[in-house]
Amino acid sequence: MADLPSTLDQILQPTGQEKELLRFLTCGSVDDGKSSLIGRLLYDSKLIFEDQLSAVERDSRKHGTVGDEVDLALLVDGLEAEREQGITIDVAYRYFTTPRRAFIVADTPGHEQYTRNMATGASTADLAIILVDARKGVLTQTKRHSYICSMLGIRSIVLAVNKMDLVDFAGDRFYQIVSDYVGFAKTLGFATISPIPLSARYGDNVTVRSERTPWYDGPTLIQQLETADVASDLSSRPLRFPVQWVNRPNLDFRGFSGTVASGTVKVGDDVVVAATGATAKIARVVTFDGDRDRALPGDAVTLILGSEIDVTRGDLLTHPDARPECVDQLAAHILWMSQDEMLPGRSYLMRVGTAETPASITTLRHKIDVNTLEHSSGRTLALNEIGLCNISTTHPIAFDPYSENRRTGAFVLIDRTTNATAGAGMISFGLRRATNIHRQHHAVDKAARAALSHQKPRIVWFTGLSGSGKSTIADLVEKSLHARGMYTMLLDGDNLRHGLNRDLGFTEADRVENIRRVGEVAKLFVEAGLLVICCFISPFESERAMVRALVEPDEFVEVFVDVPIEECIKRDPKGLYKKALAGELQNFTGINSPYQAPTESEVIIDGVAQSADRAAEQIVTWLLAH
Structure with missing residues (x-):
């Protein structure tokens, strides 16, 4: 008896030759037939087992949308909610093969609210099938998905005009849709x-x-997929090796593990850490199956260096003669993926490859209308909106423009409170600061100023609802500290809005900017060696965390004056709740704007049970004890 094939690869590649892999996605508007098309490809490729087909036949009677026929879309729509609604919600990946090529296809949702899911599928695709319902023609979502494909670097498009049976296979209808689409897409590259x-x-x-x-x-769809020229040139590009893990199993082995993003690396090559400029030679290229002489794009390897240099997770190893940019200011296109709108100045976590750093969007340069591709002004981005933004990072990051390298030019922004993905971005270019701007070293520093005043400089940050008594307690705290001979400064929200922040309103974006400015001012007072007392509603956890990150870990003390909204409404010392409840005051915290209560404050004041004097005494006691 002949030996049976022992691996799936041997079954799929009976000739012993490796098949080229094509990753593609299907996208378009709702109910254009994306899942049905993939189901048809799987069915016609003879990749459906009998039990799968029987299950689909059974489910077709329950969830099918094609009468008594087998609904092939159910091969892909795996979620119960998808089957019940007849739509795709999540991204579904399927594998199939032909004698000429192997394929991984992503079926992406058509609904506008799931545009972020579609972008996920497009991020790794080489080709996109844009489906259009022959009855409906080119729709808004068709344009949106096409623009996202272009933005994410997909350059090969198959325009699949589906459901031709419902327009009697009319050629003039097909050519009209093609004309409409090509006219729209001519500027997408x-x-x-x-x-x-x-x-x-x-x-x-x-x-x-x-x-x-x-x-x-023309060709059939499968013929087009088999012959599409989407050959990757990653091997010819400069070496980019993001370090994912410092591999140190024992004292005699120290390597740097990761996947080669582009270029090649071989034993004896000189490499440089992009961020620091430290150089070394490659001594070994280690894999699970043993040492190799080189590694190619997509290879997961551990690199052993010939000399000891400082390399950590997130560093990018490159060749010395082809280093990427490394800056802390950049411009990028961002697809916003969160229900909470993007707010300039808010601190997010930016993840580029394996590197992660706090970052904020400093400016929204313009939004992009996916229907007309026109640019429009704006201050924020809502869910599924796209804009060109300036970004500032806490630490310089190494990157390539996305148009040159999709692996090192893409990033995600992560909400620091929920840890959810807030946005996906494509870096356009770095923003180099003026060469005449440098950090100036001063002989008299924070430590020297603090020593002169014999105190620990800190930000004492009061937060709580309007009417909670923050200002009264903060004033008593400063009075008590001043009596003890301590150097203080009190920053109050209302006072600063008469001067520094008088140009700001009370929208979420303005409130974020308000706290950003206050945080920078408070940091300067800490540098001066003072105890700076800040009294602000500061309703958003992200902004309080951003101010905390501006100073040393023990230099920020959060004081939460905890008073329920019902009690604050009863007190209403300024009459603001009355106006807000009457609809005369918009964006008022606790009424028509949220307050995110702290969960890990250093000091918590029960603003109902404690008097202002007792609360102030509690805070001063804590400060003196620390």
């Missing part, structure tokens, strides 16, 4: 747009040429 008329339901022009489109002489 696609290298190829290949239009194909098809019916995913009946298989016309999917894997077999249809006799019902005699006016069409």
Whole structure:
């Protein structure tokens, strides 16, 4: 008996030759037939087992949308909610193969609210199939997905005009849709747009040429996918090796593990740490199966260096003669993926490859209208909106423009409170600061100033609802500290809005900027060696965390004056709650704007049970004890 194949690769590659892999996605508007098309490809490729087909036949009777026929879309729509609604919600990945090529296809949702899911599928794709319902033509979501494909670096498009059976396979309708789409997409930079008329339901022009489109002489969909030229040139690009892990199993082994993003690296090569400029030679290239002489793009390896240099997770190893940019100011296109709008000045975590650093969007340069591709002004980005932004990072990051290297030019922004992905970005270029701006060293520093005043400089940050008594307690705290001979400064929210922040309103974006400015001023007072007492509602946890990060860990003391909203409304010392409840005051915290209460404050004041004097005494006692 002949030996049986022992691996899936041997089954899929009976000739012993490695098949080229094509990653593509299907996208477009709702109910254009994306899942049906993938189901048809799997069915016609004979990659469905009998039990799978039986299950789909059974589910078709329950969830199907094509009458008594087998609904092939159910092969992909795996979530119960998807089957019940007849739509795609999550990104579904499927694998299939033909004698010429292997494929990984991402079925992405068409609904606008799931645009972020579509962008996830597009981020690793080489080609996109844009589906258009022949009855509806080019829709807003068609344009949105096309723009995102362009922004994410996809250059090969298959325009699949689906459901031709519902327009009697009319050639003039097909060519009108093609004309409309090409007219829209001419500025998106696609290298190829290949239009194909098809019916995913009946298989016309999917894997077999249809006799019902005699006016069409182009390839079938599978022929186009098998012959599409999307060859990657990652090997010819400069070396980029993001360090994912410092591998130190024992005292005799220290290596740097990761996946080669681009370029090649071999034993004897000189490499440099992009951020620091430290150099070393490659002594070994280690894999699970033993040492190799070189590593190519996509290879997961551990690099052993010939000399000891400082390398940590997040560093980028490159060749010395082809180093990337490394700056802390950059411009990038951002697709916003959070229900909470983007707010300039708010601190997020920015993850580029394996590197992570706090970052904030300093300016929204413009929004992009996906229908007209026109630019418009704005201050924030809402869910699924796209804009060109300036970003400031706490530490310099090494990167390539996304147009040159998708692996090292892409990033995500993470909400620091919820740890959810807030946005996905593509770096356009670095913003180099003016060469005449440098940090100036001073002989008299913070430690010297603090020593002169014999005190520990700190930010004492009061937060709580309007009417909680923050200002009264803060004033008593400063009075008590001053009586003890301590040097203080009190920053009050209302007072600063008469001067430094008088140009700001009370929208979420303005409130973020208000706290950002206050934080920078408070940091300067700490540098001066003072105890700076800050009294602000500061409703958002992200901004309080941002101010905390500006100083040393023990230099920020959060005081939460905890008073329920009902009690604050009863007190209403300025009559503001009355106006807010009457609809005369917008964006008022606790009424029509949220307050995110602290969860880990250093000092918590029960503003109902404690008097202002007792609360002040509690805070001063804490400060003196620390």
